[in-house]
Amino acid sequence: MNVTHLECAACGLRHEARRLHNLCTQCGKPLLVRYDLKRAAVSLTKESLAARAPDLWRYREVLPVEHDENIVNLGEGFTPLLHASRLGAQLGLSQLFIKDEGQNPTQSFKARGMAAAVSMAKELGAKKLAVPSAGNAAGALAAYAARAGLAAFIFMPNDTPRANVIDCEQTGAQVTLMDGLITDCGAEVARRKEAEGWFDVSTLKEPYRIEGKKTMGYELAEQFDWELPDVIIYPTGGGTGLIGMWKAFDEMEQMGWIGSKRPRMVTVQASGCQPIVRAFAEGKRFADEFPNAQTTASGLRVPRAIGDFLILDALRASGGTAIAVTDEELIDATKVIGAAEGIFCAPEGAACLPALQKLMAEASVKADERVVLFNTGSGVKYVESFSS
Ligand SMILES: Cc1ncc(COP(=O)(O)O)c(C=O)c1O
Ligand SMILES: [Zn+2]
Numbered sequence: 001m002n003v004t005h006l007e008c009a010a011c012g013l014r015h016e017a018r019r020l021h022n023l024c025t026q027c028g029k030p031l032l033v034r035y036d037l038k039r040a041a042v043s044l045t046k047e048s049l050a051a052r053a054p055d056l057w058r059y060r061e062v063l064p065v066e067h068d069e070n071i072v073n074l075g076e077g078f079t080p081l082l083h084a085s086r087l088g089a090q091l092g093l094s095q096l097f098i099k100d101e102g103q104n105p106t107q108s109f110k111a112r113g114m115a116a117a118v119s120m121a122k123e124l125g126a127k128k129l130a131v132p133s134a135g136n137a138a139g140a141l142a143a144y145a146a147r148a149g150l151a152a153f154i155f156m157p158n159d160t161p162r163a164n165v166i167d168c169e170q171t172g173a174q175v176t177l178m179d180g181l182i183t184d185c186g187a188e189v190a191r192r193k194e195a196e197g198w199f200d201v202s203t204l205k206e207p208y209r210i211e212g213k214k215t216m217g218y219e220l221a222e223q224f225d226w227e228l229p230d231v232i233i234y235p236t237g238g239g240t241g242l243i244g245m246w247k248a249f250d251e252m253e254q255m256g257w258i259g260s261k262r263p264r265m266v267t268v269q270a271s272g273c274q275p276i277v278r279a280f281a282e283g284k285r286f287a288d289e290f291p292n293a294q295t296t297a298s299g300l301r302v303p304r305a306i307g308d309f310l311i312l313d314a315l316r317a318s319g320g321t322a323i324a325v326t327d328e329e330l331i332d333a334t335k336v337i338g339a340a341e342g343i344f345c346a347p348e349g350a351a352c353l354p355a356l357q358k359l360m361a362e363a364s365v366k367a368d369e370r371v372v373l374f375n376t377g378s379g380v381k382y383v384e385s386f387s388s
Contacts, residue, residue, distance in 0.1 A: 116212030217248025
């Protein structure tokens with residue numbers, strides 16, 4: 001076990017490891033897990049990876065679980081990084097890749113975060129786990145909680161895609177549908193959790209989902225033979241995956257695996273809900289809540305993110321940017337990607353394509369640069385988005 005402590009991402013206050021935590025006890029911002037990376041690097045070497053299982057637990061030394069028996073595993077992670085040569089040729093890019101997170105258990109990258117969070121909840125003794133979700137995080141929590149023998153209480157907007165609701169019910173969770181958005185669902189969890197004895201596993205309100213999601217950064221490096229790409233385009237709601245990858249890059253540099261060069265990180269949001277895009281354009285470190293949030297890409301319907309400053313810091317430090325695309329653009333893009341590459345993307349993942357096209361239109365991406373689009377989930381969960 002190489003975890004040394006948890007550290008507040010805003011004020012730096014140290015929190016003890018091995019205890020259930022939510023936000024910083026001093027300032028209410030997210031906590032990040034810190035490791036003794038020198039110690040981790042003794043057994044976690046690039047060479048050692050060749051013999052390890054093709055799931056995210058191959059990076060065991062930089063993951064927080066102490067005892068192997070607490071790992072809740074459905075085969076998450078180590079998803080394919082596919083060279084999108086046909087789509088690339090259409091766009092005039094020779095090195096376009098798609099990281100296909102739709103191939104995770106529960107069909108989205110949310111499996112990574114929940115595998116880590118549920119394993120830690122189990123290890124630290126939580127019994128009832130609650131989450132507000134736009135859909136995919138709910139399905140992932142339901143599945144991992146079931147596999148761990150823990151109870152899952154899920155709160156989703158009542159217009160969440162049907163497949164997400166059925167998915168949670170069929171994996172044994174207790175589902176509550178609410179009027180409003182994910183932020184309203186989060187407020188309901190916060191209001192009831194103490195009386196109900198729930199542990200709140202909301203994005204970034206507990207420290208371990210990001211640890212599971214950061215493995216996308218480790219995988220990119222490993223799959224590209226330890227050379228990070230030039231540009232990463234990532235559909236951003238709460239931002240856990242982007243913040244996690246950024247953390248992974250720093251950890252890998254500290255372990256001597258990569259240098260200081262970083263990809264340009266690009267956030268994609270829907271034009272009907274673009275708090276991070278606005279804050280980026282206005283030069284703000286914290287994002288205002290986006291009013292009347294609307295988009296068919298339900299995972300992007302996050303009007304306020306507690307990790308806003310971490311997303312915005314990473315975009316700026318990387319020389320990246322934040323781009324909004326319309327629902328029409330992202331739905332049209334699903335078929336373009338699907339027909340060219342055989343990958344049926346979630347609308348959130350498809351949104352990366354029009355964002356890339358906008359970057360190319362302003363000459364921000366060169367023809368031979370290595371670009372990765374994150375398809376964060378599978379389109380099969382979104383039949384409503386494609387049937388009108
Ligand atoms: C398919 C999909 N993509 C992207 C996101 C946004 O992810 P994050 O909260 O890590 O920014 C979500 C969140 O629900 C999602 O379900
Ligand atoms: Zn703090």
